Amino acid sequence: MKHFMRFSKISKAFKEVPSQYVYQINPIQNFEQIKQFRVIDLEGNLIAKEYNNIPKETLNQIFDLMLTIEEMDNILYMSQRQGKISFYMTSFGETATTVGTTAALQPQDFIFPQYREQGSFMWRGFTIEQIVNQCIGNHLDGGKGRQMPVHYGSKDLNIVTVSSPLTTQVPQASGAGYGFRVNGENKIAATWFGEGAASEGDFHSAMNFAQTLKCQTLFLCRNNHYAISTPTDDQFKGDTIAGKAPAYGMRTLKIDGNDLLAVYNGVKYAREEIIKNKEPFFIEFITYRIGDHSTSDHSVLYRSQEEIDSWKSGNNPINRLGLFLKKQGLRQFNDEHDNQIRKDVKNRVIAALKHGSEQQSPSIHDLFTDVYDEVLPHLQDQYTQLREHLTKYKDQYPINKFKGGL
């Protein structure tokens, strides 16, 4: 009896591969190219009228934030050149994707960023001061001075800390999404990655797992056309990254990433579908990296200024949203007012830099905390050794600059 029952359990799990046949050799290479979902055109004219449904207040907040991030990125990039911070990554040209997406998600959704998503952080309330203090690495940094600039995170805001090795966050999002489904939660795991990062092995495992195990995960690919200097044509073949997702059995959208209304609507739809069907969803945003990869890059070495300018003036997310708001009468534009917004942000960032650079450095006690959940004996010994060393050579170290001194 036992043996018989065990055998029938095994049969249930077996599912034969569907059998259909052809009688000629006709290889397939390309499926039909997936088209980009768009609501407004390059001049901000409304095309897909049924998606003009975002509250006026939300649209204005989004627009304000996109302006803020542009100004902040400008100042922080320059401050690296001036030696005030050691490193920075701007998000010029891509803020419709990050701000629009995060506005369309729920606050309880976990976000797993790559590194160019200040839009996600700031929509949820991460401040200019928090960003600047993290970049400086002073004692006010929520990360205790442990991480390189732009590697922030926030437990309160449900945003997982940025991690340098590419794409490791993507299978993690599959895992979190699995947990949300199994626990029946109204939550999704939304993960960001660039089109270059999608070449990593981790991307493919994450996608396969998410669909096969049914994870409440939203995959968000920022295809900004460059991975440092590598253009998309040298990164992959096929119908961009979106073309790979249906092969994993996953529902897929390709969205014009510089169209804020398309981004917002697409993400809102995807989230609802994930919760309803308890299955993952894939979105690729087509956008363009107007700035350098980072402060360690000089992109005019590998692309033309004409190319950059054509996107900056011809397909710019801030311009397109601004024109839409103006044409729909959803925002009063006047030069003086808009310049004031930018000026206020600029002053705020500069003040944050000044204030931040005057702060003390993180406490030396935090050198040894958080390695484990508690400070283990061998680390306590090393801390004691350190304090002895600093006491003995106190005139060799700027101890007054350390928070808490010795």
Add this chain to the structure above:
Amino acid sequence: MLRIVHKLRCGFAKMTVREAINSAMAQEIERDQNVFLIGEEVGQYQGAYKVSKGLYDRFGKSRIWDTPITEAGFTGLSVGAAMYGLKPIVEFMTFNFAMQAIDHVINSAAKLHYMSAGGLKTSIVFRGINGAAAAVAAQHSQCFAAWYSQVPGLIVLSPYDCDDARGLLKAAVRNPNPVVFLENEIMYNEAFEVPDNVMDKDYLIPIGKAKIMREGKDVTIVTFSKMVKFSMLAAAELEREGISCEVINLRTLKPLDRNTVIESIKKTHRVVTVEEGWGQCGIGAEICSIINETNAFFHLDAPVVRVTGADIPTPYAFNLEELSFPKTHNIVEAVKLVLK
């Protein structure tokens, strides 16, 4: 690349470690048509740290391979290419990212020759920056010397100056075994005077042989890579106080040259090891054990003192990072401790 080497005086030139590595690669790619360089940004971008500058223009895309972003992908591909007779030089943007490909390095490259009873060879060089740079925090600052040097089947080299970089890299490329070549980002910019013979296209340094950088009689300092610089500075400072240090630059971490270390101990009777990486199971720990197992133990007048990095993931804040790694004064302190 040799054009930008500055001639100082007859028989000598001045070059940076970056130029040394670049010139060594260029000569080996020229010499053997099976040799190629592969990695992210190595070609048209001239290298993430400009180490491969000019090579793409000179040799073209059939010898300098730019790849999509996947360490596991291009490392696996290179190991396969090596198994079938090509000689890849695999550049990792940092050995910190090589962890995504470590299975290919260890379970394939290192072990296959043994597992296949000599049938499969992987003549391959894995190179890139190792250890701390500056302000790049935990995921960009780990030293992998201990990890790789534990693995049978791998040769592990770590150059300090231009002489080391040229001689060891060329020897690595010509060696039929898989080689892990641990460079250092801070050392890339350091310039050294280089005698003409080092620029020769067949200049090779023997693998498995350490170099005595400075002779001394009171203490032996055993170290490698960037820490050689701080050890030499410490030795100069101690000289002014009448303490004479012998500084050994290991150059090869596997197979480690225990004989040079033992002979030095017989002379000085005291040892300090210096490494940037974490102490547990590190190179210093291995030196201690080697001494313990050989007659060198009976020549010691004091226990070995290890100087290592602090047992923590590297923090970013400048003050904290400074305190995490050995500096010259830590080495001076260690020497004085071993002499007490």
